Structures are given as structure tokens and as C-alpha cells.
Amino acid sequence: MSTKQISVVPSFIAGEWRTPQSEGGTEVRDANTGELLATVTNDKLDVAAAVDYGRGTGHQELAKLSLHERALKLKELALYLNERRKDLYEISFKTGATKIDSMVDIDGGIGVLFTFSSKGRRELPNSNVILDGPTEPLSKDGSFIGTHIYTAMSGVVVQVNAFNFPVWGMLEKFAPAFIAGVPTIVKPATPTGYLTEAAVRMMLESGILPEGSLQLLSGSARDLMDHLDYRDMFAFTGSAATASKLKSHPNVIDGGVRFAAETDSLNAAILGPDAEEGTAEFEAFVKVVVTEMTSKAGQKCTAIRRNIVPSHLVEPVIAAIGQRIEQRVVIGDPRVEGVTMGALASLEQLADVRAAVQDMIDAGGELAFGRLDAPAVRVAPERDAVAEFGAFMSPVVLRWADARNPLVHSREAFGPVSSVIGYDNLDEAVRLAAMGAGSLVATVCSNDTDTVRSLALGIAAHHGRVHILNRETARSTTGHGSPVPHLVHGGPGRAGGGEELGGIRSVKHHMQRTAVQGSPNMLTALSGVWHAGAEQRLAGCEKFGGQEQYTHPFRKSLAELQVGDGFASDLRVVNLEEISEFAKKTGDTFYAHTDAKAAEANPFFPGIVAHGYLLVSWAAGLFVEPAPGPVLANYGLESLRFITPVAAGDSIRVTLTAKKITPRVTDEYGEVAWDAILHNQNDEIVATYDVLTLVEKENLTYANFEG
Template identity: 45%
Template sequence: MPYFAGKQRLLLMPQLHNYITGKWIAGDGEGQALFNAVTGETIAITSTKGLDFNAVLQYARTVGNPALRKMTFHERGNMLKALALYLREHLPLFYDTSYKTGATKADSWVDIEGGIGNLFANASLRRKFPDTTFAVDGDTHILGKQNTFAATHILTPKEGVAIHINAFNFPVWGMLEKIAVNLLAGMPCVVKPATVTSYLTEAVVQKIIASGILPEGALQLICGSAGDMLKYVTAQDVVTFTGSAYTGQKLKAHPQIISESVPFNMEADSLNCMVLAPDVEPGMPEWDLFIKEVRKEMTTKAGQKCTAVRRIFVPDNKLADVSRSLTAALMQTVIGNPLNEKVRMGSLAGQEQRNELFAQVQQLLAASQIIYGSLDSVEVVDADASTGAFVSPLLLLNETPWQQTVSHEVEAFGPVSTLMPYRDMEEAIALSKMGKGSLCSSIITASEKHARAYVIGAASHHGRILVLNNDCAKENTGHGSPLPLLVHGGPGRAGGGEEMGGIRGVKHYLQRTAVQGSPTMLTAITQVYQQYAKGNTGGIHPFKKTFDELAIGDQLITDKKLITSELIDQFADLSGDHFYAHIAGTDFNGTMFEKQVAHGYLLMSLAAGLFVDSYEKNPVLLNYGIDELRFTKPVYPGTEISVRFTCKEKLPQDKKEETDIDKGIVKWLVEIFDDTDEPLVGVATILTMVAR
């Protein structure tokens, strides 16, 4: 072990290791000391001095990237699921390490199990993608009148590496929520957590690497300075950053990022706000929800959240009542050692963070006054306030938010929020925008009118808005909780990026390419049948083939079926659908129709009778549904219809239990023709569950 030179003596300390180029490597030199945020004790040192960052990135590109690109979306998704299940087996270790960051059990749950939950959520997204190494994006566009020229878009993984530069406040969630997305997309990553809490990230990565679940080169870890790593990025790489707006803007302006046009996704700390609507009065459920939510957002993770509420806007005639209620709520917050079950707020991540916080608060006090809390003292349980990084929650009051604008400009990254008055909803909306772009905002209201006005008026400046009332009180996820299937990011000061958002998030790591050609050629390339492509006719009925035997483009041209007035009457009686257009005796003057017209669902039902292989058992297990059903032309009695039925796409399904039938979903293109064959009278995509 290397020696760390302290101010007065040398201490033999454990050293964190970087996981790079397939090995755990310690940096050269004395390194940086990392401290227990609760006790102030030195727990480890870390260094990246001497690391070859160019080699790190090249290893990801040449080893990790090819391995992930060979995997399908479904294989990558199942890999994430396996990793999530594995990490859950090591929760006690992660929690024990997390307490050293100053996090309470509840804080750690958000960080650790929230991060693992993100792996599960992204794993489930595999069902939104095909079981291929690439995906088709959006609709196909027919570009020629003869239907021989078309275009579509495909998504392929970039051939570089995702570099994640993360903040100190969520050492686990911050890593897992990002790597889940790039790994599902098929890109490897290098994770650079904030140094101060990197020991927790290292503990998780140790288990990830030991599991052997990820391909070699898919994940590398840098515990310490990123050095000159950005000097070696290329156009195929992606850089993401979470942290202060100032640092993010500095990194985004790196000459190599500019010259190579490297995608840069920034999620910056922002001046998020919460609005109490004018309709909410003391005693209403929404009043209690508001007070509870503000207190929670101020004290969770000791306010060290990029989504924490920094500005609180309330009607000017309720300012005094809100001040009293919030003060009473904050007084109930027990601060101290997070290992104590009574403690509800732990410490900041370290002394450096506390010093920065106090400097930021001093700037805010130029326009505000403290109405709860103290900069000078804090009562703690089972801890020493002088050695741990403890602070008191601070509620500030700015009575003139239009004139004293520092509250909209300076963020104190800790348990600090500023209370400000407004006169009407227009003012509340305008004040919310003075933060110049935020990750999230909340409005607490029982009024649909106020909710709509605020959301539509403030949406341009916020990445997410929570509308909170008594109806959703029990199930809402809270002001400060990003969800993996929703966009996490915001405009302006918040960075202008989107870290997550379900499929939207995955697409950040995929290259979208337009492909033009004949429908038949596009079918061969995409492995999704394109309308007007040549089909595979002849042979046995498609319904007699198993999932694996079916080929994209397998096609059936059916016999014809005569539509009669009697059939239309019978379907009307059977279904109860006696819409006037389906009744023969209707006066059709002034309508869109010439005479009695067949029900669209009658046509679809008759189409099924034409293409379904009847009576004998076959690999088709059940009808799974219908997508994109359109009726495009009226069909009158005396018309004959026929169907072109084509295997469009195949989606395998995972077994939930060992006893489950091995199966997949097959999408079929159903095209219904009349006597003229052109244009179609109906088109749909039906889904069947087919045995393998």
C-alpha cells in the first residue's frame, strides 16, 4: 500500500483502484484523501496519476464495443436484468459503505436500490426493441408513385465509448442510471464518479466485474481526476456530465469535443421550484402535502440533489402561514449519525461541500433572511458536529423576488430553500422561469384550472412538472424523483440534456441513418416486411409454421369473399352496431356514402376467416391484438374482398417460468382488397402468439 503524507504525519491507508483495460490498477503518487463524512476520519486515498487515458478509451472501443454490438437488444436487456438481480444479493455491503457518505437508510435506498431499479426498468425496455443488433426507427415512407422506391430509418450503436462524469451526491444511482442506457444501446462506458464519494462507486463496480455478467471492456472505472481523457474523444463517442452548470459548460467547450462534434449530454444542478397554488388553504389535504413535500425535498440526501427544491413560491397572503408550517415541520428533523434509526437527515458529503454551501448561502443572504436554521450551530445525534460535515436545514425568505434576483441565480447545494411570495398565477409562472431552466418543478393544487395554466405556462423552462393533489398523494413518486422511463433533464441552466426517457434515452447512443431503396431491399436489410415488397408465396400455410420456421415475408393470398346486404344485416344484429350507414333503408342523400356500407369490423372479421387456418391445431397459440387498423374505402354489397397476409416481424418472448411454453409474438401485415385491387379497403397489423 502507498503512503499518504498528512499535514503532520504519514498514515498507512488503503487505496482505491481504477478498473481499466481489464485490470484493477492503482494510480501513482500520494493521491487524494477520502473522508468519512460523519466522523471526518480518513478512509482511503485515490489517484489516477500515471494512467494512460488514451489506452482506456481505445480498450473500450476495440474490446468492449465489438462485444456489445454483437449482442441483440434482447440479449443486452437480459444482461441488465441479470446484473440487477446479482447486485441485490450484495445490498448489506453497499449500505454499510453508503453510511460513510453521510446518507441515511432512506437516502441510501434511493441511491442504491433506486439505481438497481433503473437496471430493471431499462432491462424491460428490450421488449420495445427487436431481437436484433439494430432497430428500425419510425415509419417507412413510400417515395414513388409505382411503390418501387421507399425509405426508412435504422438505429445502430455508435462505435465509440460513453464517458460518464458523475456528481458526488448519488455514487450508485448516478452510475447505474447512465450505464443501463448505454449498455442496452450497445455501447461500452468509462465511469468517472466524483472523487469524494468514489469509494462507494468502486465497491459496486468491484461486484459488477466479479460477476462476469458484462463483456470485457463494457465497463471501466476511474476513481479520481479524469486527467486529459477528453483530449482523446472522437466523433463516435458520447460524453455525459452531471454536476454544476459552470463545470458542465467548461467541459462542453473542450476543443476536442467541439472539433469532433462529440455528443455532450449535460444534466446540471438547477434552481428547481415548488408552487403552492392560490386555491390551497390551511387545513386542506393539499396544504399538508405541500409542507411535507418541501420538507422532504429539503432534507433528503441533506438537500444534495440536483432535483431538490431551491425556490418556494406561495401566494403573498399565505406567506406567514406557510412560514409557520414549514418551520414547525423542519423542527421535527433529527440530524446526526445515519446509523441511528431516529436520524432523518445525515451529513453533507464532506467538509469541502460544507464550506462551499456556506459560501453560497452568504450570497443568498444579500437578498434574504434566515427564518429557520443556523449557520453557526447544529444539534446532532450520535455524532460530533465539529468533525462531521453536518449542517442545519436553512429556510430563507426573500420578500422582493422581482428586485432581489440572487435567489434565482445562486444555488446552495444542501438543505437550503428560499421562500418567496407571488400575487397571481401569471406571476408564479414568470418567477418559475427566472431560474433560466430547471430539471423539475411542482405545483400543489386542487384546481384543474390552476394546474393547466401552470403546466402550459411553465413547461418551456422545465424538464419535468409534478402536479400534486390529494388524488395522487399515495402513489406519486415525489418532486425530486427522476424515473427511468421519463425524461430526466431540462433546458437552459439545467444543461439542455436528457439522461433518460425510456427509448428516448437509449437513442442518445444510437446513430440514426436514413436508408433508401426498393421495398424488397429494405425488407432484406431491416428484417421487417415493408409494404409492397415481394412476398414468399407457396408452400404450407404460414399458421402451420412454428415461430422459428416462419420467415419475414412469408405470404398468403386468400380466396375472395362476397359482401352481401344480408351479411351486413346479420353483423349489425350480432354486434348491436346499427349505425345508420349500415342500414339498407337509409336515405343516403347528404352522407358520405352511396348506399348501405359494410362495417369495418365485419371486413376485418371476414378477413380473419379468409386467412386463418381453421379446425386443426397449429403453432398459433392465440390472437394477441391488432395495431394500426385502418378502413380506407367504403365497401358496398356486391363487392368481393380478398386478403394479402404477410409475416411482418418476429419478437421472441422470454419465459417467466420454466414450465412456460416457448413462444414469440409474430406481427402480420393484413391488406384487404376489393375487386379493383387498388387502393386498399383496409389495412392492419395483427399480432399472434406462436410456439417455438
């Protein structure tokens, strides 16, 4: 793929690439050299066509695939992009990103696809309905029950992304929406949208994605919200001011558009009082601060803007930060070897950051390190020169005499800028962190457990994520400013109030939770999961519901097995000798199994009772079908509860029912969850649990096994 940029960045709408023919538009330049790369049209884009196409074709095509099948396509897409990431790197350098910055953006975005693919296939059913929570009985006889289900939203999700992460920002929103089955319309920021366009073009050229599942709007789309309604979601990353305007749109207020935002965030890092100079924590703190100042040239919504440190450590911290920057940071064109920090995304962004810093200085901040004029930059190996064309800026550290100065807690300079303020006690540190009015992330750096507990719990309600840093995690941490797809990314208040990522939580953000009520049979048919009271086809003991006409369910492959298939055993008598022998052989000599007098004194037991795990073992002996067959392995139990004790002389029986069947899209077998219920001779429930097995899709392995 050529990295040469086209003259006008195109859009992909309704299944075709569209390039405006009119001249003019917003110029996009190489952040390092000022070279003109492309223009982005100011003409109105056909948003209505994109929305209609997504709701129609996009939804129809995505609905043909199950959750697992869509998750697998994310893996295929990740592998495809992984082979082409070098082409994306070449384009990424033009945005001012270094190789490491590009790795965070591009490889990080691809990593999100891998993670969601894995979690989607491991944690979700292989269907298009997700059950949420336990069944609620709504009638005494069990004929009317209720539960909750998740199904895909019926509209589209419009994803407006910021300029700082043109690939990761797009993929971290796209992945959960795609698994959920909701078509995506991507609207990238103008300064770096040409890189997003290149990534989207690769994704579409792969042929992996269903038609209509991904569209791209490059350019003016001010009427985006006008075309959305309650069926749709608007996911925004950018400034709090823009988010506020969007959130006030009538289609959000009255029309029911789901609005999610990830906005400004004056994130903090708090150094504990135990982290004196010379400690591992002090060193780790300084390292993470400099990393956050210089990674992506500080253009990160998760960057550390406020360093809250013990008052007597303000000057040592400033000095240590400055020293590390001088020793390790080389500003320049990221295509030049040795450069560790590139340019800001544009000259306009540079002007905004410098203006923000000047506002802070005018309000009482003091320039403790760095400069606001053009810095010396690396333009060739071993050669530096004063920056003439690129959007380069020196890292800047501000000192504040008044730690409560409103501007340090409200004005964000979105670049390599960070402030250091002092505190005298932990309560004050918590109050200072909270003055950010809601943040995405804060770091607590301390090796004292009481300090960490006080600070972390004190600030938790004001932050979406708390990163705890000490000598134990200094080497292994993923970093203060690195959201991971497994954990929620978002924050309260100023940070937007949204929750992106978070594993399967973010998939469910793109779905509707619906309460459903009906009979066990109807809810089983609706959800694909067997509910107690629904029809069963039980082999086994006729006295307890089994019938000879039914095949033992362990003899059925997934091609034959249906939810509701099961087995009913006969009663098995429990005797004292077996209980005693189990206690001796296992070492589980708890008095309820060995001491009749002590057991009788316990209000829960009628005397010596059988071990719970002995009952579960006996139950397996009652329902197992021993010959080799489609059941390959038992891989666990879930939700085991012991309800009624079983004494010597009692009897137990088991009813086993296929509850949930999950074929694996990549293997010749799948998982089956079996509902297991143990009863005693009085039909009282003794225990309940789910048995988990791996079962062949087709009965092939042992089809001709003769024993």
C-alpha cells in the same frame, strides 16, 4: 464482501484493476466522523487505453448480443446486485446517507436496471436495428423507398457523475447505453467514488457483463475529452460552470463529440392560491418541501430551492416548514437509530453550502429558520452533541422581501437550504419560476384545474418535468425530486439542456439515426422488417399470387418462418343479409349499415356498407389455418385503417405477410407481426392493419396432434 475500504481507490481499465503506486492523493473521509477512508490518486490515468479498449473489445462483445439479450442481462445484473445491496448500504452510510437515502440511491439504481430490462424487451426488436417511423415512398412504382434506422454509436460513452448519487447516478446512465450496445467508461466524483467503485466491482465480479462493456476511472482524468471524437458521447452531471468548460473543448466544438449535461437547477415549487392553510394541498406542499430539503441532506439536483407561494401565505408556509422540521428531522450519524438526516458528503461541501447561504443573506435574504453554526447531532441512541467532526448542517429556510432578487434565482446552495418568496397573481408566479433560467423540475400544488393548467403550461417551456401535486396524488406520488426511468430527466437552459432517462428515448440517445434508401428487398434485408414491394412467398390462391408449393405460414414455427412468408386468400362475396344480421347481433345499428336512404345521402358511402369490424372478422376467416399448431394466440391488431367502403354485392380478399419476427429470449415463443391488406374485387385497398400473434419457436406443442 468486505466493506473495509482499500488505501487507494482503484480504476478498472482495459480488463484489469489498476491501483496507482505513488503516495499521496486526495483524502476521502467518512462524512459523519471524519475518519480517513481512502485516497484517490492525482496521477494521470490511462484514458487512451480505456477508450481504445471500449471501442475495440467492448464493442465487439456487445455486438454479439441483440437488444433483447442485453436487456435480459440488465435483469440478471439487477438480481445479482439486489442480493448484495446490504454491503453497499454499509459503505453508503459513510457518505452521510441515511438508510432511506441509501435506498433511493442503491435500490433506486437497481430499479432502473429492472425497468430498462423490461422496457427493452417489451418495446424494442430482438435485433440490433430499430426502425424509426413509417416507410416513405420515393418512386411512383414503389421500387425505391426510404426509411430511418437506429444503430449503436461506434464509440464509447464517458459518464462523469456527481457525488450525491454514486450508485443511481452511475446505473441510470449505464443502463440505456448498455442496451444500445455502447461501452461505458464511468468517472465518479472523488468524495463518494469509493461507493461507485464497490458497485462496479460487484458488477464485474458477477460475470454477467460482456468484456469491455464497463470500465472505471477513479481519480484524475482531466484529459478525458482529448481522447474522444465524433464516434463518442460525453455524459456529464455536475456544475454548470464545469459543463461550460467541457462543452467548449475543441473535440466538442469541432470534433463532433456528443455532449450531454445535467447541471445546476434552481427548482421551484408553486403553491396555488386555492391551497390555503388547512387544505390538503397546503399540507402536501409543506411535506414535499421538507422531504426535498432533508433527503440526501438536500444534496439533490432536483431539490426544491425556491418556494413560490401566495404573498399572504409566506409566513404561514415558513412556520409550517419549520414546525415539520423540528418535529420530524433528527440530524446525526445515519448508523444511529432514529436519525433521519445525515451529513453532507464532505467538509468541503459543507463549507461551500454555508458560503452560498451567507452570500444570499448578504444580498438580501433573511434567515427565517435554522442556523449556520454547527448543529446538535445524534451521536448515539437518545444522545445528542454539538457536531465536532462531521459535515453536518441544520436545514435552513430563507425569507426574501424582494421576490425578484437576482440571487434567489441564480445562487444554489447545494444542501438543506430552501427559500420562500411570494407572488400576487399567477402570471407573476410563472415569471418567478422562469427566472431560474431553466430547471429540471417544478411542482405545481393546487386542486383547481384552471390554476394547474395556467401554471403548468406557463412554466413547461422552462422545465424538463412538471410534478402536479394535489389531494388526489399526495399519497401515490413518486415525489418532486425523484426522477423515474420511464420519464425524461433533464431540463433546458441552466439545467444543462440534456434528456437522460425517458425510457427507450434514452436508449436511442446512444444510437445514430440514419436515413436509408433503396429497394423494398434491400431495406427488408437491412432492417429485418418486411417492406411492401419486397419478395413474398405466399401460399393460397394462385390467382392472387399464392402458390401450392408454399406452406401456410400458420403451420411454421419461428425456426421455419421468415419475413415475407404469407398467404393470399380467394374472394369472399359480401351480402346484405350478413350485414343486417351483424348489426342486430352486435347492436351496432349505425345508419350506414341499416338505413339505405341515409347511407346514400352520406358522401362517403354508396349505400348500406359492411361494418369495418365485420370485414376484419371475415378477413381472419379467410387467412386462418384452424388446426392446432405453432401459432398459439392472436393478441391484437395495430394501425387499423379503413380506406374503401364495402357494399353488399362487393367481394373482399386478404393478403397476409410476415412483417416482423421477434423471438423472446426468455420464453419458448415469440411475437410475429403480420402485414394484412384487404382488397375488393376491383383490387382497391379496403383496409390495412397489422395482426399480432404469439408463435412457438419450435413446432412442439401440437406436433403430433391428430384432431
